[in-house]
Amino acid sequence: MNEIYPSKLLERTVGEFSKLPGIGRRTALRLVLHLLRQKPETGHALSESLSQLIDGVKYCKVCHNISDTDICDICSNPLRDQSTVCVVENIRNVLSIENTGIYRGLYHVLGGIISPIDGIGPNNLEIDSLVKRMEEGGIQEIIFALSPTMEGDTTNFFISRKLAPFNVRLTTLARGISVGDELEYTDEITLGRSIINRVELKQ
Numbered sequence: 001m002n003e004i005y006p007s008k009l010l011e012r013t014v015g016e017f018s019k020l021p022g023i024g025r026r027t028a029l030r031l032v033l034h035l036l037r038q039k040p041e042t043g044h045a046l047s048e049s050l051s052q053l054i055d056g057v058k059y060c061k062v063c064h065n066i067s068d069t070d071i072c073d074i075c076s077n078p079l080r081d082q083s084t085v086c087v088v089e090n091i092r093n094v095l096s097i098e099n100t101g102i103y104r105g106l107y108h109v110l111g112g113i114i115s116p117i118d119g120i121g122p123n124n125l126e127i128d129s130l131v132k133r134m135e136e137g138g139i140q141e142i143i144f145a146l147s148p149t150m151e152g153d154t155t156n157f158f159i160s161r162k163l164a165p166f167n168v169r170l171t172t173l174a175r176g177i178s179v180g181d182e183l184e185y186t187d188e189i190t191l192g193r194s195i196i197n198r199v200e201l202k203q
Contacts, residue, residue, distance in 0.1 A: 003025065003029075010032060013032050014028045014029050014032050015028075017031055017032060056068070058070060060072035060074075060075055062075040062106075062133070063075050063085075063106060063107045063108050063109055064108070064109040064110075064111060064126050064129070065091055065094055065107055065109050066091050074094075074106060074107060075106060079104075080104055080105060080106055081104050081105040081106070082105075082106060082138055082139075083105070083138060083139060083140040083141065084105030084106065084139070084140065084141045084142075084143065085105060085106045085107065085108050085130075085133065085139055085141070085142055085143070086103060086105055086106070086107050086108070086143040086145050086195075087107075087108045087110060087130065087142060087143065087144050087145060087146065087159065088107060088108070088109055088110065088145050088146065088183075089109075089110055089111075089112060089113050089146050089147065089152070089155075089183070090109060090110075090111065090112070090184075091109060092184045093109075093145060093183050093184060094107050094109065096183060096184050096186065096188070096191060097145065097191065097195065099188055100188050100191055100192035100195065101192075102192045102195055102196065103195050105141075105143070108126065108129075108130050108133065109126065110125045110126050110127065110130075110146075110155070111124075111125055111126050112124060112125055113125070113146055113147070113149075113151045113152055113154075113155040114151060114154050114155045114158060115151045122158055125155075127158075127159060127162060130159065130162075130163075131162055131163070134163060134166045134168065139166075139168060140168060140169060141168065141169040141170075141171060142159075142163060142168055142169070142170050142171070143171050143172070143173070143195070143198055144156045144159070144160075144170070144171065144172040144173070144201060145172075145173050145183065145195070146172075146183070147181065147182050147183045148173075148181065156172060156201060160201055169200075170200065170201040171198040171199060171200055171201055172198060172199060172201045173194040173195060173198055174193070174194045174196075174197035174198055174199055
C-alpha cells in the first residue's frame with residue numbers, strides 16, 4: 001500500500017533517506033519529521049556537511065583509506081611502524097582495528113574481497129597497488145586482517161601468492177574471531193587479542 005504524504009518535498013526526502021542501508025520508509029519518515037521539528041540551522045548543518053563530504057572527501061593515494069588530503073594521517077604519521085602493513089577489506093575495518101588502540105602500523109584497504117558470486121575478482125580490488133608498495137621496499141610484514149570467511153581466505157591465499165617473490169613475513173589474525181563472522185561486528189577486546197596473537201599464513 002502506497003503511503004500518502006501531505007507534501008511532495010516531504011515524500012522526496014523520505015524517499016532519499018530510505019535509500020540508506022537499514023533505513024525503511026517508516027524510519028526515514030521519523031528521521032525527516034524529527035529534522036523538521038528542529039531549528040532550521042540543524043537541517044542546514046546536516047545538508048552542508050553531506051555536501052562537503054561528497055565533494056571534498058578523498059581516498060589516500062597510498063592505502064586507499066578515506067582522507068581529507070591526498071595522503072591520510074596514518075600513512076603520513078612518522079610515529080607509525082612503516083614496516084608493517086595490515087591488509088583489510090574496507091574502511092570500517094580500519095576504524096575497528098584503530099579503536100583497539102593496539103596496532104601502530106600502516107594499512108592497505110582492498111575495497112572488498114574476492115567473491116565470484118558477487119562478480120568481484122582480483123582486478124576489482126586494490127591488489128596491484130599493494131604489490132607496488134612491496135616493490136618500493138621497507139615493508140617487512142603483511143598482516144591479513146580479512147574476515148575469516150571462505151571469500152576472505154581465498155583473498156588471503158591469492159594475495160599471498162602475489163607476494164611470494166618478496167622477502168616479507170605474512171601473518172593472519174589469530175582465529176579468536178569466529179569463522180563466518182564479519183570483522184566489523186567483532187568486539188574490540190577479541191579483535192585486539194587477534195592482532196597480538198597473529199600467526200604465520202601457510203602457503
